[in-house]
Amino acid sequence: MTDLFQPVCVWDLKATLGEGPVWSARDKAVWFVDIKQSQVHRYDAEIGSYQSYTAPSPCGFLVPKRSGGFIVGCKTGLYDFDPQTGDFTLRSHVEPGLPDNRLNDGYVDHQGRLWFGSMHDPEEHSTGKLYRLDARGLKVMDDDYVITNGPAVSPDGRTLYHNDTLKKIIYAFDLSGDGEITNKRVFARLDADQPADVASAPCYAHELETRKAHGDGYMDGPIVDSAGNVWNALFFGWGVNCYAPDGRLLRKVRFPVSNVTKIAFGGPDLKTVYATTAAKGLSADDLKAQPLAGGLFRFDVDIPGQKQNEIADV
Secondary structure, X not given: OOOEOOOEEEEOOOOOEEEEEEEEOOOOEEEEXXXXXXXXXXXXXXXXXXXXXXXXOOEEEEXXXXXXXXXXXXXXXXXXXXXXXXXEEEEEOOOOOOOOEEEEEEEEOOOOOEEEEEEEXXXXXXXXXXXXXXXXXXXXXXXXXXXXXXXXXXXXXXXXXXXXXXXXXXXXXXXXXXXXXXXXXXXXXXXOOXXXXXXXOOOOOOHHXXXXXXXXXXXXXXEEEOOOOEEXXXXXXXXXXXXXXXXOEEEEEEOOXXXXXXXXXXXXXXXXXXXXXXXXXXXXXXXXXXXXXXXXXXXEOOOOEOOOOOEOOO
C-alpha cells in the first residue's frame, strides 16, 4: 500500500484527453476513454496489463451495463460496446441537429438510470445539456452549459451534483426517487479562499504560471465517496479537491501534472483511487515539465468510495 493521498503513475499512456474512469469489480480493472483519440482503454489492476479499443468517434464516457458490456457516449451518439468482440453498435443518436456538440461525462445512479452531458466541442457556445436515460426514454434535465461534467449522486440518493466547467461551479440539485431534479444551487466554486494548508503547499514546475492564466483551474469530473464527500478533478488545477457534504473544502490531493480530469474508487475495499489526466492544452514547454501528462494515476484514501452502479436494461 502506498502512502495516503500520494499519486503515482501506473500507465504512462500520454492520453490527449483521458477521461471517465470506472472501476469494474468483475474483472478487477479500470476502464476509461481518451476523448480526442476515440479510444477506450482497460487497465488490469492485478497484473498491470493494458488493452485498447477504437471507438466510432470521439468518446466522452463509458459505463457498465447489468447485462454485461458497456454503453459508450460518443460524438455520434450512444453505443453498446462489447469488450469480448470489440464491437460498437449504435443505440441512438442524441443531438443530430447540433454537429458541433459531443457527449462528455456520464454516470449511473443507484436505480440504474444513465445521466450524461453534452457540450460544445469548440468550447464556445452554451449548447450543452444534461440528460437522463431510463426505461421512460431520453429526457433533457438541464441546459445552458458550454462544458458539462458529471453528474454524481450522494450515498442516500437524494442529492445530484453537476458541474459547469467554464463557470468553475459545482451545482447541487435535490434528486427525487423517480429521477427528477429540483432546487438547483451552487455547492462549490473555484477561485475562492482556500485553507492555508492548500494555499501554501509547495508548487510543481510551471504551476505558478498556470495559476496566473487559469486561477485554481476548472471543475472537471466529480464523484462522491461513501461518506458523502464530493471529490472533484481540476483541469489546469494540479490535483483533485475533496469537499465535505456542506461544501467546505477538506483537502486537495496534489498531482505532478496540471490537467486531472476525473477519478474512480476501486480495489477490493474501494479505497484505491484511479485518476485520468490529459495533455490537451499544454505547450511543448509544459509537456517537458510534465512528462507524465496524460497518464493514469492511482492513490490511496482512508474513506472508501461507493460501488460502481450498472445501467439497468433500457
